[in-house]
Amino acid sequence: MTQSELIRQIKAKRSFLCVGLDTDLEKIPKFLLDTEDPLFEFNKQIIDATRQYCVAYKPNTAFFEAYGEKGWRSLQRTVEYIGKEHFIIADAKRGDIGNTSERYAKAFFEQMPCDAITIAPYMGSDSVKPFLNFEGKWAIILALTSNPGAEDFEMQNIGGKMLFEKVLETSKNWGSAENTMYVVGATRPELFQAVRKIVPNHFLLVPGVGAQGGSLADVCKYGLNSNIGLLINASRSIIYASAGQDFAEKATEEAKKMAEEMQQYV
Amino acid sequence: MTQSELIRQIKAKRSFLCVGLDTDLEKIPKFLLDTEDPLFEFNKQIIDATRQYCVAYKPNTAFFEAYGEKGWRSLQRTVEYIGKEHFIIADAKRGDIGNTSERYAKAFFEQMPCDAITIAPYMGSDSVKPFLNFEGKWAIILALTSNPGAEDFEMQNIGGKMLFEKVLETSKNWGSAENTMYVVGATRPELFQAVRKIVPNHFLLVPGVGAQGGSLADVCKYGLNSNIGLLINASRSIIYASAGQDFAEKATEEAKKMAEEMQQYV
Numbered sequence: 072m073t074q075s076e077l078i079r080q081i082k083a084k085r086s087f088l089c090v091g092l093d094t095d096l097e098k099i100p101k102f103l104l105d106t107e108d109p110l111f112e113f114n115k116q117i118i119d120a121t122r123q124y125c126v127a128y129k130p131n132t133a134f135f136e137a138y139g140e141k142g143w144r145s146l147q148r149t150v151e152y153i154g155k156e157h158f159i160i161a162d163a164k165r166g167d168i169g170n171t172s173e174r175y176a177k178a179f180f181e182q183m184p185c186d187a188i189t190i191a192p193y194m195g196s197d198s199v200k201p202f203l204n205f206e207g208k209w210a211i212i213l214a215l216t217s218n219p220g221a222e223d224f225e226m227q228n229i230g231g232k233m234l235f236e237k238v239l240e241t242s243k244n245w246g247s248a249e250n251t252m253y254v255v256g257a258t259r260p261e262l263f264q265a266v267r268k269i270v271p272n273h274f275l276l277v278p279g280v281g282a283q284g285g286s287l288a289d290v291c292k293y294g295l296n297s298n299i300g301l302l303i304n305a306s307r308s309i310i311y312a313s314a315g316q317d318f319a320e321k322a323t324e325e326a327k328k329m330a331e332e333m334q335q336y337v
Numbered sequence: 338m339t340q341s342e343l344i345r346q347i348k349a350k351r352s353f354l355c356v357g358l359d360t361d362l363e364k365i366p367k368f369l370l371d372t373e374d375p376l377f378e379f380n381k382q383i384i385d386a387t388r389q390y391c392v393a394y395k396p397n398t399a400f401f402e403a404y405g406e407k408g409w410r411s412l413q414r415t416v417e418y419i420g421k422e423h424f425i426i427a428d429a430k431r432g433d434i435g436n437t438s439e440r441y442a443k444a445f446f447e448q449m450p451c452d453a454i455t456i457a458p459y460m461g462s463d464s465v466k467p468f469l470n471f472e473g474k475w476a477i478i479l480a481l482t483s484n485p486g487a488e489d490f491e492m493q494n495i496g497g498k499m500l501f502e503k504v505l506e507t508s509k510n511w512g513s514a515e516n517t518m519y520v521v522g523a524t525r526p527e528l529f530q531a532v533r534k535i536v537p538n539h540f541l542l543v544p545g546v547g548a549q550g551g552s553l554a555d556v557c558k559y560g561l562n563s564n565i566g567l568l569i570n571a572s573r574s575i576i577y578a579s580a581g582q583d584f585a586e587k588a589t590e591e592a593k594k595m596a597e598e599m600q601q602y603v
Contacts, residue, residue, distance in 0.1 A: 093437070131433075131440075133431070133440035134440050136440065136441065136448075137440040137443040139448040140410045142444075143405065162433075164431065166430055167397075167399060167430050168484040171400070172399070174397075174402065174403040175402065177403040182402075191430070192459065192490065193457045193458065193459045193482075194430075194457070194479065195486020195490055195491065196489050197485055198484065198486050213460065217434070218460060218461070219461070219462070219463055220460050220461020220462040220463040220464050221460065222461065223462050224461055224500070225459065225460070225461065227496070229494065230494060238490065241490070
């Protein structure tokens with residue numbers, strides 16, 4: 072999906088919500104465990120329940136890999152089920168030397184119809200650039216993540232700035248705002264100003280609103296740009312809103328609530 | 338596999354060679370493409386051809402994921418075929434927030450019988466620690482990689498040291514030399530002294546000897562410790578030594594040559 076198509080979707084729905092599919096067999100409603108492919112069955116119902124309120128889905132590959140070959144198949148089915156109207160992010164945190172990154176790109180951009188992959192930037196330019204060679208596909212580079220461990224390296228001082236700022240500055244010219252986004256967590260909203268100084272035009276994928284405690288208003292205050300420029304992810308607060316028969320309706324309610332909160336900004 | 342068992346294997350074979358399985362359908366002998374599972378068939382023959390000369394195998398997960406569900410199955414079969422006498426490294430470069438990293442650990446430590454996973458440390462402590470909670474299993478943390486992009490961040494100055502030194506210092510106490518190793522590339526052997534100052538007792542996984550130009554003698558000069566403490570990886574120089582009918586024999590020759598070069602150090 073191109074940047075202009077993504078913006079069009081956001082404006083049409085007045086939502087920049089991304090629903091994270093961290094699908095956990097220990098958390099999904101028990102009655103789904105009897106189906107032939109519970110991971111997919113749960114995702115399918117969540118997707119149907121939320122698609123009108125969100126513009127993106129973000130399956131977390133770890134939750135599928137944990138079930139081996141079968142889990143990988145559930146992931147493939149999920150991505151195919153989502154379809155072309157939503158921006159699909161493989162939350163895979165990949166990144167390796169050139170010829171290997173190219174293989175990861177093929178896994179998610181060709182074998183699966185994903186639009187984007189999350190990438191760990193530690194290994195530098197040649198580990199990221201192979202993801203930028205696919206028309207209409209995106210690399211979403213980790214900048215400042217929402218977890219406590221972000222303080223260990225991402226927030227360390229490196230030549231007068233923090234490592235995540237160095238990552239933004241160095242990587243923003245590897246591609247462009249048309250094929251690169253950044254992960255910036257909602258749990259440290261005061262740092263969005265620093266991010267926007269370096270990458271005013273890039274889309275940011277923002278985890279940490281909801282279960283992790285980040286606030287949508289705070290993120291929007293400093294993170295919005297003229298193209299919206301934000302995809303706000305919520306996973307657990309939507310997909311596990313209920314563990315009962317009503318899980319899909321409750322997911323709809325939560326997604327709708329978030330989308331309505333977003334309307335004022337679009 | 339425990340540290341003492343790994344050391345025992347190294348001493349018995351007088352080799353600390355790791356064979357990297359970067360299995361690429363475009364590079365394996367053409368006649369294998371007609372078999373039912375070419376990725377596995379190639380790996381099987383390479384494993385049989387090299388197992389007496391190496392102590393570890395390192396399947397590169399990207400090359401399997403690129404073929405989706407079927408590739409994942411080839412990876413599973415490969416890991417199971419290697420067996421318990423070799424140290425098995427899932428070269429997967431994973432790492433994410435705690436509950437997600439735990440799922441990656443389950444994927445490779447429980448669904449597959451791998452001994453170790455390579456981990457990108459960018460996200461900090463809570464992205465790495467979940468891998469350290471599995472008895473006899475290892476996290477192999479990226480420190481200084483062998484690619485050109487290592488200069489972008491890993492070698493940047495951060496408070497008077499390089500980022501990879503900061504990673505070593507910060508992470509060495511998350512676990513111990515019994516469950517943590519580090520990736521240190523052979524392409525910058527002069528930096529092994531800096532590494533050994535910080536982690537004298539940890540095993541180092543060393544890519545970059547062979548096709549990437551690093552030298553075994555240089556790495557051993559500064560990298561060896563009293564327990565050997567090195568796993569030297571070679572991928573392409575062994576597995577693609579020939580693309581003909583004799584690929585397995587040529588792989589044996591290359592592995593044997595490297596193992597013989599290692600004998601003097603064990």
